[in-house]
Each structure stands twice: as structure tokens, then as C-alpha cells.
Amino acid sequence: MKLIAPEYYTKFHCIADKCRHSCxxxxxxxxxxxxxxxxxxxxxxxxxxxxxxxxxxxxxxxxxxxxxxxxxxxxxxxxxxxxxxxxxxxxxxxxxxHPRFRNFYADRTEIGLGLCCEAAGELILSQQEKLTLITLEDDGAADLPDIADESLLAWREELFALAQDRDKPIELRAAEILQTAGRTLSQHSWAEWAEIYLELERLEPSWADRLLELKETDLTGISLPDAMAWEPALEQLLVYFLYRQTPLALDDGEYEGRAAFAVLSFAMIRRLLLVHFALHGSVVLADLIEIARQYSAEIEYSDENVEILLYRIQEAL
Known part of the structure; x- marks a missing residue:
């Protein structure tokens, strides 16, 4: 059995009393x-x-x-x-x-760091290189891979390739992943998506404030300053959700839905970052890290919230 992780995984350490949002x-x-x-x-x-x-x-x-x-x-x-x-x-x-998560296969276990932790978020979103998976442990056992596992991992590699195609803008890469999954998010406007998220279980009152800002802020003509400089961080965000969420399809069968959920999560966080810029006139990486932390805590760590969003994505079929 092998233990697989992103290359940056070994660099993580808890920042303890320096953490602003203690787990x-x-x-x-x-x-x-x-x-x-x-x-x-x-x-x-x-x-x-x-x-x-x-x-x-x-x-x-x-x-x-x-x-x-x-x-x-x-x-x-x-x-x-x-x-x-x-x-x-x-x-x-x-x-x-915490904040580690694991996904299990017949011949390997994948481990990663959740964006709900601000230290993990800073580590992940500040990476400049494309995602590389490494073997942390290998007991030498000749465990046989499962056909479903192999199919899922091969498909995920295709999605990784789309997400990390740096010849294309990140929005186009996300759109191509949706197209590959045969899903769309355009059945709802961003104001409607904000309303859907407002109906979900919530932890922090400030999360509702962000969603209300998304619902009420006109982003016509608004774009991130120095947009190209944001591409690596946004790529890491998209790849993170693909790495964490698509393997869960082995349990619930939501292969296309999980890929679309990864794109929805990426797109929501990016949209909230635009709202922050529109309202405050400035934006830095720390803002993206905080929005991603809050999103992950509110959504990824609630099975009920994820299931509702998967259902909402499925509605468009």
C-alpha cells in the first residue's frame, strides 16, 4: 500500500497560537x-x-x-x-x-491538506509549480489496483491537464472541465447561486455577509488587477478541489457531478474575491486565502451542504 500526497504536503506545519481561526x-x-x-x-x-x-x-x-x-x-x-x-x-x-484529509483506493491512500486551515491555504495557494504527487510511504505490498480506481484516476489526470494548461486563461480551463463533465452552472445566475448558498447550514455569521455581498454587488466590468499574476493561485485552487473531491465519486457515483462541484467551488471563491475587490478597491493573496478558508469550512466539512449543491448541479440535466 502506498501513501500519496501533493509535493508541498511535507512543508506543512501548524502555526498554533499564531492562527487567527483556531481549529x-x-x-x-x-x-x-x-x-x-x-x-x-x-x-x-x-x-x-x-x-x-x-x-x-x-x-x-x-x-x-x-x-x-x-x-x-x-x-x-x-x-x-x-x-x-x-x-x-x-x-x-x-x-x-486536522486539517488533513484522506481518500482511499484499493492499492493506495491519498492524503492532502484542507483549505479550512489558514496555514494550509497559504501553503497551497502560494505554490507556483503545477501539482506533483509524490509517494510518502510504500510498504512494498503488491496490492492490486481496482478497475474503478484506475478509471477514476485516469479521468482525474485528464481534468488536471485541463486545469493546468497554462496556455489558456483559468476561466476557459474551468469551462473546459465543465464541458468534459457534461455539466453547466449557468442554470442559475450568481445572485441565485448566492441565494442557494444562503439556504445552506452555516458556521460563521460573516459567511452570510459575504454571500449577501455577492448577491447584491454588480460586477459588470470588474476584473482582478494584474489578472495574469492571479492565475497560479487560482489554478492551485481549482486543482485542490479536483484532487479532493473527484475521488469521492467512488463512493457516491457522482463522477461528473463531483467535477462540476470542484468547478463551482473554484468559481464561487473567485467571484467572492472579485466582490471583495469591487467593495474595497484592493485585493491581495491573503484575501483569497481567507475566502477559501471560509468556503472550505462552511461547505466541504458539511456532507449535507455538499449533497445539496450536487443536487443543484444535477438539476440542470
């Missing part, structure tokens, strides 16, 4: 069974604090967030008291993994 705030933190047993074994003052900070119900356990939806072990300096008391190995799986 220890606002997210439910489930505790895996092995770590729950370990936490129960901790004695003394910190052990008592651990027991007090855990809720268990129906064979599941999670940390009890405080009134500000903060993990009980996130201190006011932005650091983790558990790491400071017990070491990094004491973290439960979800805390060790």
Missing part, C-alpha cells in the same frame, strides 16, 4: 476509543480536568466546548494545555489529523 474553536472534537481509554488512565490534577472536560453518550465521546465554543484545553494564549502537560502524542486522532 480548537467552533468545531465538535470527537475522541477516538483508544485515546479515550488513555485519557481515563491519566491521574492527578490534569487527569481530573480531563475527565471533567469529556462528555460520553451512545458509545461516543467528545470534548465539552465552553460557552465560547472553545476546546476546554485551548488556553488564552492560543496553545494546547494537553500538549503542554502530556506531549503531542496525547492528542486524539482528529486533533492530530
Amino acid at each position: 480548537c474553536v467552533g468545531w465538535e472534537i470527537a475522541i477516538d476509543p483508544d485515546k479515550l481509554v488513555y485519557y481515563r488512565s491519566i491521574e492527578g490534577e490534569f487527569g481530573a480536568r480531563l475527565q471533567k472536560g469529556i462528555a460520553e453518550a451512545d458509545d461516543a465521546a467528545q470534548f465539552i466546548l465552553d460557552e465560547e465554543e472553545r476546546c476546554p484545553f485551548l488556553n488564552r494564549t492560543g496553545l494546547c494545555d494537553m500538549i503542554m502537560a502530556l506531549g503531542e502524542d496525547a492528542l486524539c486522532q482528529i486533533c492530530r489529523d
Whole structure:
């Protein structure tokens, strides 16, 4: 079995107390069974604090967030008291993994970094080179590839090639991916797409504010300043969604829909970036990183939201 990742993956590190949007705030933190047993074994003052900070119900356990939806072990300096008391190995799986995601195949596992993390977003969107996948681990086992896996990966390579064709503007590349998938997004105006997104489950009030701005802002004649300079970052954005989302079609069968969802996600973020420029008169990479972070947290991490958007895309057929 091989472990595959984007080349930039190994450069990622958590920025801890420097993070403006801590993953220890606002997210439910489930505790895996092995770590729950370990936490129960901790004695003394910190052990008592651990027991007090855990809720268990129906064979599941999670940390009890405080009134500000903060993990009980996130201190006011932005650091983790558990790491400071017990070491990094004491973290439960979800805390060790975040913002990593995995997609599984018969003969390989792909791992990546989610844009919901601002440090991951900065790393991904600042890449200048085309995506290269590398092998992080290989146990030498001769696992046989699955026919469906091979077909999906070959098709994704075609989509990658379209997305990374730097002889064409990024908007044309995205349109060609939609054409290849036999899907369209033009059944709704951008104001209508904004309304659809407003109907979805939301985490942050500011996300609704962005969507309302999209709905109400006339972008006629508006384009990003120095548009060519934005092409690498926007390419990385499009490729990220293709890398993360298309393999999920192996589970739900939404091959064309997942490709179209990747384009929709790319296009929504790009449109919101244009809105930011129209309203503020300036735009920098940090703005794209923040919009992508918010989109990923609001949409990618809600199965219900993704399913609704896949249905909306399917409506055009």
C-alpha cells in the first residue's frame, strides 16, 4: 500500500497560537476509543480536568466546548494545555489529523491538506509549480489496483491537464472541465447561486455577509488587477478541489457531478474575491486565502451542504 500526497504536503506545519481561526474553536472534537481509554488512565490534577472536560453518550465521546465554543484545553494564549502537560502524542486522532484529509483506493491512500486551515491555504495557494504527487510511504505490498480506481484516476489526470494548461486563461480551463463533465452552472445566475448558498447550514455569521455581498454587488466590468499574476493561485485552487473531491465519486457515483462541484467551488471563491475587490478597491493573496478558508469550512466539512449543491448541479440535466 502506498501513501500519496501533493509535493508541498511535507512543508506543512501548524502555526498554533499564531492562527487567527483556531481549529480548537467552533468545531465538535470527537475522541477516538483508544485515546479515550488513555485519557481515563491519566491521574492527578490534569487527569481530573480531563475527565471533567469529556462528555460520553451512545458509545461516543467528545470534548465539552465552553460557552465560547472553545476546546476546554485551548488556553488564552492560543496553545494546547494537553500538549503542554502530556506531549503531542496525547492528542486524539482528529486533533492530530486536522486539517488533513484522506481518500482511499484499493492499492493506495491519498492524503492532502484542507483549505479550512489558514496555514494550509497559504501553503497551497502560494505554490507556483503545477501539482506533483509524490509517494510518502510504500510498504512494498503488491496490492492490486481496482478497475474503478484506475478509471477514476485516469479521468482525474485528464481534468488536471485541463486545469493546468497554462496556455489558456483559468476561466476557459474551468469551462473546459465543465464541458468534459457534461455539466453547466449557468442554470442559475450568481445572485441565485448566492441565494442557494444562503439556504445552506452555516458556521460563521460573516459567511452570510459575504454571500449577501455577492448577491447584491454588480460586477459588470470588474476584473482582478494584474489578472495574469492571479492565475497560479487560482489554478492551485481549482486543482485542490479536483484532487479532493473527484475521488469521492467512488463512493457516491457522482463522477461528473463531483467535477462540476470542484468547478463551482473554484468559481464561487473567485467571484467572492472579485466582490471583495469591487467593495474595497484592493485585493491581495491573503484575501483569497481567507475566502477559501471560509468556503472550505462552511461547505466541504458539511456532507449535507455538499449533497445539496450536487443536487443543484444535477438539476440542470
